[in-house]
Amino acid sequence: MKLTRRHTLMMAVGSAVAAFMPVRAFAAVEEEIAAFTGGAEVGSDGITLIAPEIAENGNTVPIEVDAPGAEAIIVFAAGNPTPSVATFTFGALAASQSAATRIRLAGTQDVIAIARMPDGSFVQASQEVKVTIGGCGG
Amino acid sequence: MAENVKPRVRVPRDATAGEEITIKTLISHPMESGQRKDGDGNVIPRSIINRFTCTFNGETVIDVTLEPAISTNPYFEFQAIVPETGTFEFTWYDDDGDVYTDSKEITVG
């Protein structure tokens, strides 16, 4: 692509938008969390989220959630255009309230897991995953 | 229907009564997120698997809601209790209405 003045301007606008993105996305995830918890207070004990500190590619990031006794665990990627990632609901024959999967992250951001316990309480774990950008894009 | 969708599951062949086993599932599916654009700048419509369930003899093990942030070729790993000899049923629900299933029998000896 030739770098014309128009392109440069577009890129400048693009980065300005990008700079504001996290704020907007954060608001979106707050809303979605509230929808899941009904605004209840969220504790932090009894839930584990395992995610890599650095992901080699944001397209396939392995994560694991574990919340003994939980009814359901919801996972958010706070910086994704759509923060919600997955909801795991456990049945009577689940041997543990845990699951592993692979997710997409649009960039470096917090991954958040929230479990709903049978007594109606909620617990949360979160971790920042740094998403690296390939060497020369090859 | 998305092309070449093929479910794969891994379940042990046998177990003892009440044993906790690990189940792995992988289904080939593009999980088109609805965020991407084609060469002409048109948004490629979302087309994902939006739900996955696993049951044993009709009783739920896990029920997962998937969003577009689940990677291409969705993979899940989870644990199940095996109370008796029976069948695990796996079901994936596609945005386009298609349903893909697989099942695995397990013997309690």
Added chain:
Amino acid sequence: MKTVLRGGIAGVALCAAFAVQADEEANLVVNEEIEITVRTDAPEHLENLSTIYSGWVFRSSETQALQMDDFENPGMIFVDDAIEAWNTVEGSAGESCASCHGAPEEMAGVRAVYPKWNEEAEEVRTIATQVNGCRTERMGAEEWKYDGGDMLNMEALLASVSRGMTIDVAIDGPAQSTWEKGRDIYYTRFGQLDLSCANCHEDNYGNNIRADHLSQGQINGFPTYRLKNAKLNGVQSRFRGCIRDTRAETYSVGAEEMIALELYVASRGNGLSVEGPAVRN
């Protein structure tokens, strides 16, 4: 072309980079069964390296894990697809791959020696050109697109049945002139960035290029399933990606130059194991 001094600097840089590399000592065993050689002495023809490493060594532990179990390796999805194609009759001769070759496992060892001189055709053939040779000459079927989906699936199947076998590509005899041509390309600087393959993959492997950990550019794991595009990637398309990123015009996949380069780069991995379909970032 290269100096002892540069080799020395690269060596020092390498040690520094590997110090932060948690998985330097990791070993690869697939399905708790197939032992893969991921580091070994460099073949004699390689003057500037003493040890060769599979690209697997340079990946994060999460990416490495994806290749240790066929169930978790998404590349194996495509192997399953290829088994179907293997058994499917196609073309005017009414033959499938299986009609001549039997089970895919009968092809164990093939991936380890390709690209290879073909006496009849009097040329060096990659597995892809050989497969297309079979399709057009014996089956009376249409050629598959070079590095297209069908071809990569089949290459993944042929690689998978050779996993753990030692790469042993012939570089002498009738293949020698092609091999030398490939070596010349490897050491030629291309593009506006003025980079040769060697600048990154020989002089700087183990170092970071931006946030990415540079490998030796070994191709024993091809075709590879890349997390980046969630599909199988062919080795010549990978070469194209690299050359393009030097801001150069690239050769087409299947071109004479690409085949020569593939032969040469394959020979740099003589001693490593076949590991395709490998998982890379």
